[in-house]
Amino acid sequence: MQTLSTLHHCVYNLNYHLVLVTKYRRRCMTGPMLDRLEAICRSTAAKWECEVLEFNGEADHVHLLLALTPKVLPSAFVNNLKTVTSRLLRKEFADHLKRYYWSKPVFWSRSYCILTVGGAPLSVLKQYIEQQERPE
Incomplete structure (x- = not known):
C-alpha cells in the first residue's frame, strides 16, 4: 500500500529517481563532499516543500530518491538543486576541486537522468483503465 x-484539491504520490553526474565524469567527490552534498540536497528540497527519501553516490555521480509535490516542476527543481549544490561545493571544497576543474566554475554535467518510480506497473494500470465501465 x-x-x-x-494538498487542498488533490491527492498524490510523486516519487522520482534522480541521477546527477559530475562534469566530464571526473571522479572528484570524496566522502566528506558526499556528506555535505546530502545535507545541501535535503535542505534545498525542504525549501521546495519536497523530501529526499534516499541519497547515495560514488566519486563521479549521485543518486537521489525524491518525493515532490504537484506544485513543483521537476526540471525547475533539478536545475535549482544543481545550481545550489554546485555553487556551495565549489566554494567549500575549492582547494580539492581545483585539481579537477582548474578555475572553471563547473561541477555537474549539463544533463541529468530523472525517472518516475513506485506504484503499479504500466501493464496493470493499462488493464485497469481498459476495464473501466464506459457510459453509453
Whole structure:
C-alpha cells in the first residue's frame, strides 16, 4: 500500500529517481563532499516543500530518491538543486576541486537522468483503465 499526500484539491504520490553526474565524469567527490552534498540536497528540497527519501553516490555521480509535490516542476527543481549544490561545493571544497576543474566554475554535467518510480506497473494500470465501465 502506498502512502498518499494531500494538498487542498488533490491527492498524490510523486516519487522520482534522480541521477546527477559530475562534469566530464571526473571522479572528484570524496566522502566528506558526499556528506555535505546530502545535507545541501535535503535542505534545498525542504525549501521546495519536497523530501529526499534516499541519497547515495560514488566519486563521479549521485543518486537521489525524491518525493515532490504537484506544485513543483521537476526540471525547475533539478536545475535549482544543481545550481545550489554546485555553487556551495565549489566554494567549500575549492582547494580539492581545483585539481579537477582548474578555475572553471563547473561541477555537474549539463544533463541529468530523472525517472518516475513506485506504484503499479504500466501493464496493470493499462488493464485497469481498459476495464473501466464506459457510459453509453
